[in-house]
Amino acid sequence: MGREAIFMNEYQIIELLIAYWPLVYLEIYRLLPLSSMLFNTRPQQQDDEIDSIAKILEKKLPDGSTLVDYIVMGLVNKHKTLSRLKIVDFHRCSSSIQMTKEIFRLPLLWMTPERRSSIQKRIYIEKSKLDKYIDGFNYVYQYYDKSIAHDTNFEPIKIIHDCQIINEDTLVGLEIQQLTPFRFHYHKLWINNCFRQILSPNISYDINLVLSLTNADNITHLHLSDPNMETTENELTLLVRSLSNLRNLRVLCLQRVLNLYPNR
Incomplete structure (x- = not known):
């Protein structure tokens, strides 16, 4: 059902599917309709495959949303009793800057806007930059916040995704993860001068x-x-x-x- 929904750009179905995922383990790669969207013309090398998967995940709909947005919304709105989800694996998916930012925003998105503004004492980031970042975050996600069951306690979910320390998104996500149900697990780490x-x-x-x-x-x-x-x-x-x-x-x-x- 997930592959058909993605192929038809019915991403709302993906959000619901993830929120009520009946299994412990979810591999995002296997949700994608790869056979019909990637490999119908010629065999692809691994790098080509990853680039193509990134295009699927980050393709913008007319309203500006992407498949990643709906995956994230499904995770923050996980049903605490009907879903058994404990591990979300982004292996073989893109580790692009945009993907990394979206995934590591999960802890902050799960919090209420009011709680987001009270995390300064826990963060290594310079205060004025953090305040500006939180204000910008709340502005960008004000529409999504209306559809999120903030601060809903459910069993921790391990998020498997490579980590790039590229801006406030990843550092904030790592620092506040223990205050939320999300736990980031990665084998590859990039740190640049940001x-x-x-x-x-x-x-x-x-x-x-x-x-x-x-x-x-x-x-x-x-x-x-x-x-x-x-x-x-x-x-x-x-x-x-x-x-x-x-x-x-x-x-x-x-x-x-x-x-x-x-x-x-």
Whole structure:
């Protein structure tokens, strides 16, 4: 039923299907009508497949909404007694910036607008930036808020999706997840210099701030990009200490990380 609904752009059915999902495990990939929308012309490579899936998930309807929006709405409106859902797996789906932002907004979207404005004390983000972000969030989601059963307690849901620390969305989602039913689980982590830019001035740049918000043993891939990192003893020590906490790390990419010649 889900594939037919997506093929016909009847995304409201997807929202209801997810909200009342009768099984413990939901793999988003298997909801998609791949055979009819992707592979009817030629065999595709894995990267082509992921790009095509991203187009399905992020395709805008005339009202500006996307399939991801309806998936998210189904999750925040999960029926606490009729749904058995505990794991949502976005494996093989897109890890695009837009997808990441939408998924990591789940905890904040689940909260009432009033509660969103009272989370400042828990967040590492600079206060004025956080206030601006929350105000913007409430404005953008004011229409959706009318259709959400905010603060409804149900069993925690594990969200499996790669994590990119690209702006306030992902950091806020990680920091407040314990206040909500959503728990993010990821193996691949990207951190760029936006992380430094949104931190409070009194907070030292330390990727352990991110690692402390998840189970670091799950992380197998780390991509760190920050050309503003200085070769000071403090930042280098913090970096090495953070890497030493990743006991199961298999792939490490340090892209433009150390500014060896800051005066050039």
